[in-house]
Amino acid sequence: MPPDSNTPAGRPAADAVHWPFGPGDAFAQLRAEDHRQALIHSLPGMVVWPLVMMALAFAFQFAGGFLWALAGGPKAIIHLDTVAFAAMALAYFAFAAVMWRWLQRDGAHRGAFAFRPLRASDLLATVLVMLFMIFAAGRLTIAFHEFAMLDPGMTLSGGATRDEVSNVDNFIHSNAALWSIILLTLVAAPLAEEILFRGWMLPMLVARGVPAVFAIAISALAFGLLHTPQGLMVMTSTFLLGIALGIARMATGRVTAPFLGHAANNAWAVFAVPAILERIAA
Template structure:
């Protein structure tokens, strides 16, 4: 639904419902949002760089401190630094969006309605039951010629990189901090809190905006393997629909956290039990 701007009699159409976090932006903030398109490359790239930098710093500190003989495993230190990298990204993003007048809309999680957890669970079930098989199909088709994939594809049983971190000795609390709390918050704020509304504000149809933001969301997971990247794309579609349905981030964040918690604590054990 479009609304008329109440500032200076402007007749510009604004494609956000009255209950959407972006509905009440003033003209300056709307213009800044519309013209922030270059950020679709810069911010995902910065997310990558900060995550790699966090891992590099954790490795250097671990090596130089001789912590191999200490009580804290390398995987735990690694997860803590990755969580800090996400926190730094969100701090920088908050400053940037705030200076442009739409930070509060991007970061709006509240109020959390009673329906949000139910909607989040429904979206997650759809992503698992529909996106899961489709991602396996995409993987199997790509593996007909593995040279066409980024790194020869991935084992279809590797639905997450959790096992790698566990082998590095990561504590459950550190894994949860990085993957169940920090990553969902940062990624939802970036992709559904800002990127999707920004694309819609530029006049792109809502369905296409959801698909574009989901595509970028999938691409930032490309190093986790083709199947994970494909599933993340389908998950991104479900999360984008949630964001558009509710007008804010609470339900997508809850769904994303549930998804990562499932990947961390549930799916590996279910697969092991089935195998």
């Protein structure tokens, strides 16, 4: 009997790992045993990749601020907020490029970056994610925040102020140009974060044998923790968003729906919610 083309030479077929991805999943095409093993053993990336993302964000922000100062600082034709948003967007794009190059070594880039083609199921999943975020996650976030603030001493024990704990980013009222806000919040951030958390981390956990429900929860928790500096409310809503996007990823088998759902949620949070609150206040 000829050897299985999917089993590297010298490795018995009996050593082949169980591959939990069905034919509709982007990672089903990862057939070579050594490539599958590489994905399974990439667990340290759960710490390394977020650190790389934060390091790139810091580096690009620093470089952007430095160039802005060289261009005249407050006298420059572009506001510092615009520079900051554009620098963050470039950092996210750079991070996606680094992940692509690294995952390409073992073929995992095709699964982690599986965006095309756009299917009706992706659009349906996006709609369901938004319905959950608007009608359920928002209420859950506020309820959890109110519960946490029943004893502010516990929540603020790390030295944060009440405003910092309750902080919700108000990007639309910054001095950044609209194009830079859109580029960051609707394109760059959803792209890089979905590649990391739903494109790579979630499938990696599933490949290691973690039940899908726990893999979704773990990747969503990591997603929420990344947003800790933005405050308790943002961290909570981001965790809930991660749950919804993780379900969408497992249901559709690709990151298209999570990317669209993430971008749609950011559009809702950054543009729609502030406008609604202003109308209510008026």
